[in-house]
Amino acid sequence: MTKSDGSNLSSEQLDGLRTKLQGKVVVKGQSPEDEYRPLIERWNRLHVKEANVIVLPETEEDVSTTIKFVAEHNLDVSISCGRHTYSGPSSGYGLIIDLRQMRKVTVDAEKKIAIAQGGCLAGEVEHAAEAKGLRVVMGAINATGIGGITTGGGISNLSAQYGLVADNVVAARVALADGRILVASETENSDLFWGIRGGGSNFGIVTEFTFKLHDCPHEVYSGMLMFTPDKIDKVIGLLNTIHLDYVLKSNGKFAINGIFMMHGGILMPGFLAYYDGPEEEGKKFIQPLLDLGPLTPPSHMAMQPHTSTTDWEKISKLMTPGHDRICGVSTQIDWPISEEVFKNALEQYQAKIAKHPEALKASMLIVDLRDYTKIASIPVDATAYANRRTGMLFGVDFIWNDESLDKEMMLEARDYIEKVRGAVKESNKQRGLADTGSHVGATTLYALLTDGQEKLVSVFGGNLPRMKKLKAKYDPNLMWDKWYPVDPDFSN
Ligand SMILES: Cc1cc2nc3c(=O)[nH]c(=O)nc-3n(C[C@H](O)[C@H](O)[C@H](O)COP(=O)(O)OP(=O)(O)OC[C@H]3O[C@@H](n4cnc5c(N)ncnc54)[C@H](O)[C@@H]3O)c2cc1C
Incomplete structure (x- = not known):
């Protein structure tokens, strides 16, 4: 069924959503322009799109409630974090779940981990870690969002020592297309954990990442x-x-x-x-x-x-x-x-x-x-x-x-x-x-540096069949269809 861009949502429906959220709902043509316009800005202006509704969740529950609203009204939805993609999957004409209000970072220096909300920018996690004499693997610039760089892979000046940004995730909390929130790690929902490390936003919104940190005793x-x-x-x-x-x-x-x-x-x-x-x-x-x-x-x-x-x-x-x-x-x-x-x-x-x-x-x-x-x-x-x-x-x-x-x-x-x-x-x-x-089996494509037009097999290589199975399990109705969305495989 074709998704709706949300232009037909009534004021009652939007107000109904507002009453359930701690965060804000900004609506094109209704909210003040100086509030609306900056929210649709993107690093790559090629992808500035006039979304009808922008939700700014403040909590994980807000994310979950918004997802349920999206499902109920069959809305076209995009997820936005640092808004730094080349190919524009965080833009859309429907509803955008913009995570910019969810930017809390906590560092546990003893355990050498950082727990960062899914809307953080890379620099925010880097600074929090550095304040405790530690370092986190992020990309070459601090303005990218952790949401995009981590779920897409993430290459860094530190990758030769510590691997991809995604290789440094020890756990995550993921809001699924039905609004449930699951922990993903090696021991809990490990298939989902596999999928969010390189599978992009195919399986849901990561509301929180736990990153491994590394000693950094010098400049x-x-x-x-x-x-x-x-x-x-x-x-x-x-x-x-x-x-x-x-x-x-x-x-x-x-x-x-x-x-x-x-x-x-x-x-x-x-x-x-x-x-x-x-x-x-x-x-x-x-x-x-x-x-x-x-x-x-x-x-x-x-x-x-x-x-x-x-x-x-x-x-x-x-x-x-x-x-x-x-x-x-x-x-x-x-x-x-x-x-x-x-x-x-x-x-x-x-x-x-x-x-x-x-x-x-x-x-x-x-x-x-x-x-x-x-x-x-x-x-x-x-x-x-x-x-x-x-x-x-x-x-x-x-x-x-x-x-x-x-x-x-x-x-x-x-x-x-x-x-x-x-x-x-x-x-x-x-x-x-x-x-x-x-x-053997590795692709030659770095999917975070593309225009979004590549074939799925070039992006996921031999992992594509497993991606499709996971899609059937975690996003059977293709809610998340913006960044190299794979088609679900429902066969046994
Ligand atoms: C100037 C510049 C420098 C860069 N340097 C590097 C580099 O050094 N190394 C590198 O690896 N990459 C680099 N990149 C690529 C960058 O990592 C990707 O463009 C990345 O997707 C940006 O993430 P974002 O959150 O800022 O983007 P957004 O546009 O906000 O989101 C990008 C995608 O991620 C998804 N997403 C965002 N947040 C979440 C979340 N919490 N849960 C699930 N999905 C989410 C969105 O749905 C969207 O599909 C660079 C990009 C730019 C523009």
Whole structure:
């Protein structure tokens, strides 16, 4: 049955919901505009949608009551936490359950755990942990919501040591499509626990996560090194060396991302580096880059608290302001990467930009040189997350600001990444790189860096059949249909 967008809900029905909640119900056209508009804003303005109803629950019971209301009225529903997706599943025209009022974090320093409500931003958990001399695994920026990054996987500068964000969840509380709230852990509802670690929002709303924390007795050495465009070839020539001879030999302590960023029509290479230890040690790991003569002085690398390395306010200053319509797509390239394939990918990227020089002047390409061995050491079927490979994550952001270009730019981004994938596949075939060892069954797709258009099997790989069975058990009527929703399998 087609879902309703909630526009036909009567004032009595909405007031009825209000009386049952501690939190707020904001309604398009009825609530003040200055209250409504900010609630539909998204990091990626491509996905700003005028939802008819936005519920801001304050408690787990509020979440449960709202879910029952959604089921009763067969409403289209989206879940929103940090509102930082590329593909827009937290937006919708129906009812949004916006978790921003549920942001309490409690740290138990003795047990080394943090209990965080499902609407927290990554930085809030990071700061709470750091205040007790501990560290939590989150992504590269503190503004992403823990809801999206954890249920989708979550890759971090700490992943080489501690795995995915999802690998650091020890328990969760999940509000299901029938309004029940279940504990999910290795010992309770373990199938649900399996599903929420990589299966996204397919099974319900996580109202609370319990994360493992790690000791953090020191500051870290981190910063950005930029290079002039004439050094692009030399930078490409260093990628295998940096990954194989430095990253892989650092015991997981050295994490580095390459960024090829458009600046005034020119592609500038750079690196965001992180060393989990003292400056003297860290400097040895960035030596090949220092030898290349960075544009930014090495003083841009500095000792700092871990939380400062994920500070989005600071990092976002590197971006061109005012460009906020983004199509991000990605693939993985096995190590050692083929320089030829990489150069070609960069040239094709520049060719795409050259077609729309003004519109795409703030775009960028990100290559992750970090060590995924720890992530890939966990069997692919241990959690729903299927991308347990050790390749280089190759992500491209097409960024523009003119709404009329939306369709064209999305087609350009998709066309581009398909070409790169084709070239990588062909090169792998020629080099005899096969799905062996820990790569067996692992997908090449990082589903949190996509435009939402990928095939389900590319996202969940061999875990798809189990996902479908779980869907039948926990969401048989497809209430949660926004982020790679799988179809339920009711067979025995
Ligand atoms: C600038 C930027 C940097 C990024 N860096 C990284 C990085 O370093 N590492 C990385 O792995 N990813 C990174 N990402 C990707 C990011 O992790 C995902 O986009 C993630 O989905 C964002 O989560 P959110 O809660 O902010 O998003 P939202 O848009 O609020 O939600 C995203 C999805 O998660 C679901 N969801 C949200 N909360 C819950 C919940 N409590 N329970 C169940 N489902 C929920 C929603 O239904 C939706 O499908 C980055 C994204 C951006 C924009």
